[in-house]
Amino acid sequence: MIIVMKLETPSGEIDRVFEQLCSHKISPKICQNQHKVIIGLVGDTAEIDPKQLQNLSPFIEQIIRVNKPFKRTSLEFRYGEVSEVVVSTPNQPVIFGQNHPLVVVAGPCSVENEEMIVETAKRVKAAGAQFLRGGAYKPRTSPYAFQGHGESALELLARAKEATGLGIITEVMDTADLDKVAQVADVIQIGARNMQNFSLLKKVGATGKPVLLKRGLAATIEDWLMSAEYILAEDNPNVILCERGIRTFDRQYTRNTLDISAIPVLRSLTHLPIMIDPSHATGKSEFVLPMTMAAIAAGADSMMIEVHPNPAKALSDGPQSLTLEAFDQLMKEMVVLGKFFGRWSHNNYPLTIPKTTTRVATTMSI
Incomplete structure (x- = not known):
């Protein structure tokens, strides 16, 4: 009420x-x-x-x-007005929200070594990203897969942040690591597998830091919004929702299924900003660009793109990672579509805007 x-x-x-x-x-x-x-x-x-x-x-x-089970998360709770999440980064404050330019988050699945993460940070910043993503603690399906370097990786993220001024987004998996992660991260990520780890959601919410909440592998939109409610119930309104693909019948051709329809559905239900992660959703680097363009057209507020200097040798999620050169090209195409929809600022993109490309020209003419 x-x-x-x-x-x-x-x-x-x-x-x-x-x-x-x-x-x-x-x-x-x-x-x-x-x-x-x-x-x-x-x-x-x-x-x-x-x-x-x-x-x-x-x-x-x-x-x-308010008749919906999610109260503070609902659009009615703000009387129909969308919210903003303002994140203080070393360079400048960055605003996630429907009435602001697109925010680009880029970087590798896992932090592997200092040279790799610093090089990637410098390149994605030069291309126009405002945040560096990188996993220090990695939830993996197999207990034998690479689980991340943990606390030492957090130190490397801090060095990349110092070298570039980018904001840092990284995942926390355990409440025991929360204080260490919060010292480095500008935005704390809750991964898909922990979306309904309610004790973790409460602890993360209590930090007051901005939280990126990824949708669970088989979560309904209501499940997802109820998880966001746990964070807002701790008097932390700074939540960004991230759609990263859900499990469906066909897993032969894509890793997951990117639910583009979640964007307009969320717009009708919640005031929270929306991010799309096309890398995890598709699992294949060649599909990242078209899904990014589709998400921008559907009205997403932010993109999270996996980027690695050498995806073939990545310790995790190499097939879905863009090379540094491919990310440069993606950003060149994003700026055209972003400007078309009024979601781009000259502060986003320091490089020279290209004349156009065949793919973007086709998208714009539809």
Whole structure:
């Protein structure tokens, strides 16, 4: 349930209403958007009569009951206004959100050594990325597969950050490693396999740091949004949703199935920013570019692209990783489509914009 206050409501009146609501054994939360002050009521509101609440103040404009199981995550909780996640990076603040330029995250699946991660960071930054991704702790299907270098890899990410000024996105798998990861990461990633690790979600939410929440392998959209609710319930509104492909019938030709339809569905349900990871979704580098273009056209706010200096020798996920040169080309094509949809800024892309390419020209003419 949310209470929408009138535009001219004095701050003292909002405080008075807030105090009155606290006596109802619920947790009121104040949310200020561009036009309204909204008080969200979190807890068991089934027995609360909206007519009684209306009598609390003549400045109450509207009372809306949120019927979805995810409350703070819902679009109604912000009265239809989308949220922004602002991340402070060494270079400049970066904003994830529907009304802002696309944010590009790029880097290898795993941090392998200092030369590799620093070289990759410099190249993806030169191409226009704002964040470096790289795994220090890697959840793998097989216990015998490379699991990441752990804490030493975090130190290498910190060196890459210092050398380039890029923001860092890296995954945490265990609450025991959370403090170490939070010291290096500007955005803490929750991987697909941990999407419903609720104790981990609570701990990560309590850090107050921005969180990238990947969709589980077989998670419904409601499952996914309920996991986001755990983080927001810790008074951490800084959540970015990442669609990275789901399990379907056919796994012969792609690793997973990228659910492009999740983008417009999420737009109708939640205020949170949306990222797309076409690398994990397809599992094959040759499909990354067309799926990136499709995601931009569908309205994604951010892209996560796997990039490796030598994918053939990568310790993990080589087949889905772009070479440095291929990433340069991807960015050149992204800038044209991004500008077409009004989702690009000159700050994103320091290189010379190409005249056009056959693939982008075809996309633009559809």
